[in-house]
Amino acid sequence: xxxxxxxxxxxxxxxxxxxxxxxxxxxxxxxxxxxxxxxxxxxxxxxxxxxxxxxxxxxxx
Amino acid sequence: xxxxxxxxxxxxxxxxxxxxxxxxxxxxxxxxxxxxxxxxxxxxxxxxxxxxxxxxxxxxxxxxxxxxxxxxxxxxxxxxxxxxxxxxxxxxxxxxxxxxxxxxxxxxxxxxxxxxxxxxxxxxxxxxxxxxxxxxxxxxxxxxxxxxxxxxxxxxxxxxxxxxxxxxxxxxxxxxxxxxxxxxxxxxxxxxxxxxxxxxxxxxxxxxxxxxxxxxxxxxxxxxxxxxxxxxxxxxxxxxxxxxxxxxxxxxxxxxxxxxxxxxxxxxxxxxxxxxxxxxxxxxxxxxxxxxxxxxxxxxxxxxxxxxxxxxxxxxxxxxxxxxxxxxxxxxxxxxxxxxxxxxxxxxxxxxxxxxxxxxxxxxxxxxxxxxxxxxxxxxxxxxxxxxxxxxxxxxxxxxxxxxxxxxxxxxxxxxxxxxxxxxxxxxxxxxxxxxxxxxxxxxxxxxxxxxxxxx
Numbered sequence: 001x002x003x004x005x006x007x008x009x010x011x012x013x014x015x016x017x018x019x020x021x022x023x024x025x026x027x028x029x030x031x032x033x034x035x036x037x038x039x040x041x042x043x044x045x046x047x048x049x050x051x052x053x054x055x056x057x058x059x060x061x
Numbered sequence: 062x063x064x065x066x067x068x069x070x071x072x073x074x075x076x077x078x079x080x081x082x083x084x085x086x087x088x089x090x091x092x093x094x095x096x097x098x099x100x101x102x103x104x105x106x107x108x109x110x111x112x113x114x115x116x117x118x119x120x121x122x123x124x125x126x127x128x129x130x131x132x133x134x135x136x137x138x139x140x141x142x143x144x145x146x147x148x149x150x151x152x153x154x155x156x157x158x159x160x161x162x163x164x165x166x167x168x169x170x171x172x173x174x175x176x177x178x179x180x181x182x183x184x185x186x187x188x189x190x191x192x193x194x195x196x197x198x199x200x201x202x203x204x205x206x207x208x209x210x211x212x213x214x215x216x217x218x219x220x221x222x223x224x225x226x227x228x229x230x231x232x233x234x235x236x237x238x239x240x241x242x243x244x245x246x247x248x249x250x251x252x253x254x255x256x257x258x259x260x261x262x263x264x265x266x267x268x269x270x271x272x273x274x275x276x277x278x279x280x281x282x283x284x285x286x287x288x289x290x291x292x293x294x295x296x297x298x299x300x301x302x303x304x305x306x307x308x309x310x311x312x313x314x315x316x317x318x319x320x321x322x323x324x325x326x327x328x329x330x331x332x333x334x335x336x337x338x339x340x341x342x343x344x345x346x347x348x349x350x351x352x353x354x355x356x357x358x359x360x361x362x363x364x365x366x367x368x369x370x371x372x373x374x375x376x377x378x379x380x381x382x383x384x385x386x387x388x389x390x391x392x393x394x395x396x397x398x399x400x401x402x403x404x405x406x407x408x409x410x411x412x413x414x415x416x417x418x419x420x421x422x423x424x425x426x427x428x429x430x431x432x433x434x435x436x437x438x439x440x441x442x443x444x445x446x447x448x449x450x451x452x453x454x455x456x457x458x459x460x461x462x463x464x465x466x467x468x469x470x471x472x473x474x475x476x477x478x479x480x481x482x483x484x485x486x487x488x489x490x491x492x493x494x495x496x497x498x499x500x501x502x503x504x505x506x507x508x509x510x511x512x513x514x515x516x517x
Contacts, residue, residue: 010274011267012207012240017280019259019296020289030283031276 063124067407068177075192080124084135086117086191087127095195096131102167108188113156115189131191137344137365138389138416141409142176142212143232144399146377146392147220147306149186150227153179154213156186158298161203165287165294170197174205175212177235177409181390184383200281203290207268210260211237214301218243218261221304222251226373228392235403240265256300308374325501329424329455330358332499332508336453337362339496339510342419346448348395349426353379353388359422360387367416369393391416395426396434413448421445421452424508428457431480432467438479439488446492446513454509458482461505482507 017028062081069077074092078085088096099105108114115133123130142150153176161171171193178190215238216227223246230238243261244252251257333355337345345359350368352375359366365387370376371394380390391412393399399412423445430436445452457464459480468476479488489495493511500507 007207008202008204009207009268010271010276011269012210012264013202013204013276013280014271015259015264015267016202016206016293017283017285017289018263019293021292024285024289024292027280027283027285027289031279031285034279034283035274035276 067405068403068409070404072192075190078124082135084133085120085123086131086133087123088129088131088192090128092192093129096129096191098196099169099191099194102164102169104163104167104169108160108163112185113160113188115187115191117191133189133191136180136182136189137387138367139180140389140391140415141231141399142216143228143235144391144393144412145176145181145228146373146380146390147217147227147308148377148380149181149390150176150213151217151301151304153186154209154217154301155298156188157209157213158294158301160188161205162291162294162298164194165197165291168197169194170201170203170287170290172204174203174209183385183387184380197287199287200285202277202280202285203293206293207264208236209297210264211239213237214260214297215240215243217301217304218257219246220306222247228373232399232402235409240268260300306377308377324503325506326354328499328501329355329508332497332510333358333422333424333453334362335497336420336451336510337364340420340451342450344416344418345420345422346416346418347422349424349429350379350422351375351425353382355422355424356388357386359420364420365389367391367418369395369412369416371395396430396436418448419450421448421450421454423452423454425455425457427454428461428464428467431477432464432471435477437477438485439477442488442492445511449513451496452493452509452511452513454511456482456485456507456509458505458507461503464505 014028014031017024017031020027064079066077066079074089074095076087078087105114109116118132120130120132142153145153156179157171157174157176161174164171172195173193178188178193179186180189181187212231216231219225219227219230219238225246238246240261244265247257247261252262337359342359342364344367345356345364346367346369347353347356347359348369350356350370351372353368356366356368356379367389368376368379369391371392373392376390376392379388383390391399393412401407401409401411401414403409427438427441427445430441431438445454459468479485489509489511493513496510496512498507498509
């Protein structure tokens with residue numbers, strides 16, 4: 001659930017795998033395929049744990 | 062009296078408060094767990110020892126409501142990325158990446174990536190937000206990647222590739238440009254560079270396509286690992302290292318070659334030394350600091366010097382000479398100093414909420430406010446008096462060669478009252494007590510040591 005203090009951006013998260021090199025491209029493809037299979041829907045705030053799991057949008061001193 | 066830091070409220074696990082002169086980081090249960098995981102690593106001790114991470118001590122004396130607390134030393138001045146030069150933001154970006162790589166090697170991650178977590182002390186970047194560290198959970202991506210691109214990488218690209226100053230953008234939008242915005246700013250050729258294809262074009266496209274999708278579980282199940290973060294970080298580091306800003310001749314960079322600078326420098330230094338001797342200041346604000354010569358004099362006298370100038374190029378050069386010196390650098394136009402902004406209008410306090418000088422140096426600067434920014438001389442002097450401290454100010458007469466240049470296309474009737482020596486003396490007599498003065502060799506410039514009169 002990407003509904004955290006820091007919105008990491010779904011596309012940016014998948015992109016990170018691609019940026020990790022060949023092994024990452026395989027991971028990104030698998031994750032994309034899983035997404036295409038329709039296993040996961042658009043984010044909802046159902047997992048409240050993830051809300052407290054992340055951090056500030058612009059963090060602080 | 063405990064007061065909350067106005068910029069420390071977003072992360073419930075960790076927030077900064079001030080208790081008198083003490084700087085405390087209050088932790089909740091999750092924050093305490095994250096701290097315990099961090100302090101158990103070799104990474105933590107090493108990063109503190111080599112000055113990359115702020116000194117941190119556990120303390121049992123803290124206000125109620127927290128599960129635990131840490132104590133940090135108070136920094137001489139907090140500055141913001143929109144007040145930094147290119148090289149400062151670049152060094153901060155490299156510190157962010159190095160810390161992430163080193164922390165990951167010890168099973169710790171940094172959950173965000175913002176330059177607001179980094180400060181400059183004695184010319185070196187130091188990471189100050191201990192609350193950003195937490196144990197790395199297997200299969201998790203780097204949550205701060207997008208933030209890193211928006212607040213570090215893209216602003217640096219703006220300067221290095223496009224030639225645009227990033228400070229106005231970051232001051233206007235503290236989150237930084239998005240990948241989509243960068244696409245609009247880069248030329249066709251720039252967009253074809255491999256790093257831009259990935260971090261700008263592909264990121265913008267994927268952000269558009271996947272907005273709101275929950276992908277963290279997908280990535281974990283697909284086998285995402287810390288090695289992928291490290292590979293990305295290594296490549297980002299070499300990309301950041303490759304970004305350079307060539308500012309050979311821009312703005313005031315050729316200032317030292319101006320005839321009046323060399324001619325008057327010794328006399329101005331001597332005058333300032335007298336002012337500093339008498340005032341024994343803790344903090345000296347050097348307005349229009351330029352190459353930092355007078356900030357150097359102030360720092361050598363034992364004060365913390367804050368070198369403020371609107372010209373990023375001269376301050377970028379100065380930054381490289383401040384290592385080990387008690388000098389802070391602030392890029393800010395004195396005619397439009399950094400305002401308070403952010404949440405509730407005070408999350409990031411304005412420049413003069415943070416800089417409280419005991420002496421102000423205003424050498425070679427008020428004629429620019431008067432003639433270039435068209436601020437009335439009386440308003441300029443009232444503003445200097447508002448700092449309620451001794452001011453070393455250089456008056457420049459209308460007959461000076463520099464004023465002639467500044468007013469080449471202005472008619473006398475378009476200029477404010479208070480420009481002539483007689484009028485100027487009249488204004489300062491009303492607002493200040495003149496402690497000393499010295500006319501420079503040219504005869505068109507006078508140094509004044511002024512103390513604001515007590516208001517009744």
